[in-house]
Amino acid sequence: MSLDNLKSFDPFAETDGGDDKKDYIHIRIQQRNGRKTLTTVQGLPKEIDPKRVLKFAKKEFATNGSVVEDPELGEVIQLQGDQRQKISDLMITSMGIKKSNIKIHGF
């Protein structure tokens, strides 16, 4: 019998907020008029070509979208509708992004 109860919680372990230099990918949602929404993906790593991602996502999610250049935040992907879960799944599964680097905002 292994001693599981000994390694249950380590109070001296580094807390989650240990280092703040995280490059999060922020997935946000914005309300438009009526039931319509807009999903934005901000902070994609440089190695990823947002246009390619967009092209794939558009086909995969059957939605439209665009890449917007932001002076501060670089290129941001916009997608029509609430694609937050789908895009994060896509990034985790086929782009090798860790779930912990993705922050989904909104309600």
Added chain:
Amino acid sequence: MSEEEQKKSVAFGETTDLENGEKVETNEGNTAEGHSVAGTNISADEMTSRIENGDADADASTFDPSAIKKKKKPKKEKESENGEEAPKENGDGGEGFDPKLLKKKRSKKTKTEDGELGAEGDGEFDPTKLIKKPKRTTKKKPTGEDDEFQKRLEELGLEDKKDEPAAPQTQEEFEAELAQGGGVWAQENATPFKYSQLLKRFYINLYEDHPELSGDGRLKNYKIPPPQVAREGNKKSIFANLPEIAKKMKRNPEHIIQFIFAELGTNGSVDGAGRLVIKGRFQQKQLESVLRRYIVEYLTCGTCKSPNTTLMKENRLFFVNCNICGSRKSVSAIKTGFQAALGKRKKMQA
């Protein structure tokens, strides 16, 4: 489609949970159980993941540089696999993800460090749930962790069975035996106690006599009144009891408002009665989830999970000081991030 449904179900789950939270205000005992069950689902997941993987790697919330290094290597191996897989998915390689590009992405992506979001996971991580954990040792409902524990016990029990068929299988039986002093616990019974039995007995007694000690430091449920949300006109929502909630959380309402606006990607104002008017249509459950995230991020102590904390600002950085265990952690400032241009283009140009 299916994902949407999934989400809905999740949202629904959350609301029911929060509704429980409402009820808790009125009648405690009833909902505490419900919460404990909900809470322990998470803990069960944690437990299983920990148990399955064993090493620190399993726990996403702990930052382990060695884990990253480890992961880097397998990725490279994987690349070749992906190179074959990717075109299959896309049908035509030209339009979809170029496997080569994927390779690049993959190898470099590992640079990004392991997340602190781990604890938050997929956004369904829930402070109230988390805090409600301690009740998991509720007797009547063998809950998540108990299940895990019990399964093992049962496994052990099965092994034991060979020589001792009388070993109690379920917790209920076990407790009944324990309570009545029957089975192994009978005075005249000479069979030696198993370590697992004694351990279980210890936990049961501990829970009965000192419930607050059996959890891992989280003393009691944290409750805030549910947000009261009403619609004003067609395009605005009113969050009526924000001052009350802010007072309960001991936070500056401004800070909460800022967070809400940043999360919802909208703006609004505070009216004369202190109510918050938010632009856009929002439902109660939506604000609940936002508040929940606020609690996780800016209220709960990172070490002891207590919500009894104070938020301080020191040279432009926000710190959360715990009043219980005295720990201190820095929290990120609220950022709005990218805001897509909505509305009419003509207006924008003008």
